[in-house]
Amino acid sequence: MRRIYQNSLEAMSKSKRNKFNSPSLASKSEKIEEPIRLDKDGNICVRILAKPGAKQNCITDISIDGVGIQIAAPPSEGEANAELVKYLSKVLRLRKSDVVLDKGSRSRNKIVLINKDSITTDVVKELIQREIGL
Missing domain, CATH: 1.20.5 (Single alpha-helices involved in coiled-coils or other helix-helix interfaces)
Known part of the structure; x- marks a missing residue:
């Protein structure tokens, strides 16, 4: 045995x-995947680390894990998700219909898709870094 x-x-x-x-x-x-990259269809994927319930909307940092964003909405009934899409569309100077929450509707880790025809990954990175103040 x-x-x-x-x-x-x-x-x-x-x-x-x-x-x-x-x-x-x-x-x-x-x-290692970038927090801002292209998916197989050519759309831009942005990995988000959402922090709902903040005093104001702001982008806190960009790391390997994703783009940290504080959202001034409670995490209930999709309010924070709607505010996240609205805030990202404002920062990236896009229409709200060009920014779509793809994954993570009930999680702090989210994937946001941006229409491939509206902007490039370099411009997205530049606008996010400008919003942070880097």
Whole structure:
């Protein structure tokens, strides 16, 4: 019984070692995504770290995790989401219909899609940095 148990542990550790040491899996996990990027359709994806319930709307920072935005609306009944879209459209000088909440309607981590025909990623980064004051 003991021998079977030891052999099964050795077999499991070898299979795990092969999985994690393969170059294809390591390269996928090391891939770092930008907070502002293009999706497969060419639309601009902006990763948002929303902070609802603030005194005023403002962009706090840009990091690898996303663009930190304080929202002056409570996180109930979608009020903060609507305010987020309204504020981003104002900062980016776009129509509200060009800015759409794609994912994260009930989370602080959100993905906002911006119409590909309305603006470029470089302009989005520049306008967000200008709003921060960098």
